[in-house]
Amino acid sequence: MKFALVSDQRIEATPDAKGACPGCGDPVIAKCGKQKIWHWAHKGTRTCDPWWEPETEWHRAWKANFPNEQQEVRHQDAETGEWHIADVKVASGLVLEFQHSAISTDEIQSREAFYKKMLWIVDATRLKKTVAKIEGAFRSGKGWQLNGVRAIVGGLKNIPLEFRESRHVVLFDCGVELPFYCLLPGRVLDAATLCCYDRKSVVECLRTGSHFIDDAQLQNQLSASITDIATKLNVPVEAGFEFIVQYYELKKVEQALLRRTGLHRFRRRR
Ligand SMILES: [Zn+2]
Numbered sequence: 001m002k003f004a005l006v007s008d009q010r011i012e013a014t015p016d017a018k019g020a021c022p023g024c025g026d027p028v029i030a031k032c033g034k035q036k037i038w039h040w041a042h043k044g045t046r047t048c049d050p051w052w053e054p055e056t057e058w059h060r061a062w063k064a065n066f067p068n069e070q071q072e073v074r075h076q077d078a079e080t081g082e083w084h085i086a087d088v089k090v091a092s093g094l095v096l097e098f099q100h101s102a103i104s105t106d107e108i109q110s111r112e113a114f115y116k117k118m119l120w121i122v123d124a125t126r127l128k129k130t131v132a133k134i135e136g137a138f139r140s141g142k143g144w145q146l147n148g149v150r151a152i153v154g155g156l157k158n159i160p161l162e163f164r165e166s167r168h169v170v171l172f173d174c175g176v177e178l179p180f181y182c183l184l185p186g187r188v189l190d191a192a193t194l195c196c197y198d199r200k201s202v203v204e205c206l207r208t209g210s211h212f213i214d215d216a217q218l219q220n221q222l223s224a225s226i227t228d229i230a231t232k233l234n235v236p237v238e239a240g241f242e243f244i245v246q247y248y249e250l251k252k253v254e255q256a257l258l259r260r261t262g263l264h265r266f267r268r269r270r
Helices: 057-063 105-115 128-140 199-207 215-233 237-261 263-269
Strands: 003-006 009-012 018-020 027-031 039-042 071-076 083-089 095-099 118-123 142-146 149-153 170-173 180-188 191-197
Touching (some): 057 095, 083 105, 095 105, 105 118, 128 180, 128 191, 191 199, 191 215, 215 237
Parallel strands (some): 095 118
Antiparallel strands (some): 003 018, 018 027, 027 039, 071 083, 142 149, 149 191, 170 180
8 A cells, every 4th residue: 555544644655664554444564675666564464455456656656646635545335334445536536446457357346336436447558468459459440430539349359358348437558658548338239439538638637536538428429420320311220330330441441542642641732
């Protein structure tokens, strides 16, 4: 943990310091070695929160985007008394869970049921293949565009298996060079929606306490635009969907051809 309680203050670990765990209240000792990030640990190896994972530079970099009081927040269910330490809880009550290590589908479901209002932020760089797969899915996937959001379909097989059925938005952090790729929980005509977002604006949005995406609204808009096209063409909705996909595929081909022939420069000048 980054913080422990020392005389009711949240304090970061310094050599030889002692404090209390903000979760269970037991004494914790400062671990300030050369190998791992300076942190607080319980005596012995046990951590009181079974969901807690050892922190990495990646966790700390993410946490540092938020005020201290929003980091490592004890979250308790008033009815059951169950508690866990949320990585970050922003002003609106939205919980951000930073996931670096492997996690089972069962644990994903448990955490989603417990936190209710939450967002996954997954370190996709842990496994090299994951980044390539997600990026590849996004680049090559058939899809369409709405309000600047490119949504791809049929790319789910490239998404890490354990997160495919997530009931909340999953943001894949593919490293500072790449934008965030987000898997939305709902489906549009049985198709998964994978969106792409600028890193800075997502972090800024979360810092101000709000969610960066209204996924239900976005997917409703996508549905509506498909239905609209289907109605205009007087074809079944599925055909409208196919039409949009084909339309953007054609546009991609057109852009690629223009680039190859150099005609896009001519077009711009006009
Ligand atoms: Zn504890």
